[in-house]
Amino acid sequence: MTNSVMDDAQKVRAPWRKAYIFVLIIFLAYLGYRWFAFAMTQVQRSQQSDLQEAIATQDAEIAKAYESEDFVTYAAGKKLLQTNTDNGWLERLTRVIEIFTTLQNLGGGNVQFSDFKIDFDEISLKGTVPNLSYIYANNGVIDQFTSLEFITNVTIKDYQKEDNGFEFTLTADISLDGTSSK
Numbered sequence: 146m147t148n149s150v151m152d153d154a155q156k157v158r159a160p161w162r163k164a165y166i167f168v169l170i171i172f173l174a175y176l177g178y179r180w181f182a183f184a185m186t187q188v189q190r191s192q193q194s195d196l197q198e199a200i201a202t203q204d205a206e207i208a209k210a211y212e213s214e215d216f217v218t219y220a221a222g223k224k225l226l227q228t229n230t231d232n233g234w235l236e237r238l239t240r241v242i243e244i245f246t247t248l249q250n251l252g253g254g255n256v257q258f259s260d261f262k263i264d265f266d267e268i269s270l271k272g273t274v275p276n277l278s279y280i281y282a283n284n285g286v287i288d289q290f291t292s293l294e295f296i297t298n299v300t301i302k303d304y305q306k307e308d309n310g311f312e313f314t315l316t317a318d319i320s321l322d323g324t325s326s327k
Contacts, residue, residue, distance in 0.1 A: 275310040
């Protein structure tokens with residue numbers, strides 16, 4: 146073959162060779178991209194499993210902390226502080242003593258009270274009267290209790306006939322700061 150025919154054949158193959166090399170470079174770049182994407186997916190899965198393991202460990206530690214006696218004491222103290230934010234404990238205790246003294250002085254000679262239970266939002270007590278009119282009459286036990294500024298929702302849960310009169314159980318909602326509690 147002559148040089149000119151060879152040159153012509155090389156000229157014809159040159160664009161195909163360039164196209165082949167271009168397609169090969171694109172294909173290799175695509176393979177490189179796919180390999181990179183696969184590798185990143187594996188890294189993310191590994192990180193995700195590590196994070197899930199760390200979260201499970203932290204959840205176990207939190208559950209253990211919730212069951213701890215120290216946390217229960219802390220939570221009880223926190224709840225107590227939340228309910229006692231308006232007044233200090235000494236002021237509240239003083240107010241409970243004032244309420245107790247006021248309640249003892251109610252009723253007069255024919256009404257006797259006992260078993261006082263004073264919580265932060267409710268009181269209950271037992272009382273004895275010679276007859277039921279001392280409870281329900283004007284200026285009776287119910288009227289005397291409802292006239293107090295710190296008491297609302299007075300109810301007589303039950304009463305029973307006894308030898309010396311009627312025994313009853315009274316409950317009422319209270320507010321230690323003088324406002325209606327419910």
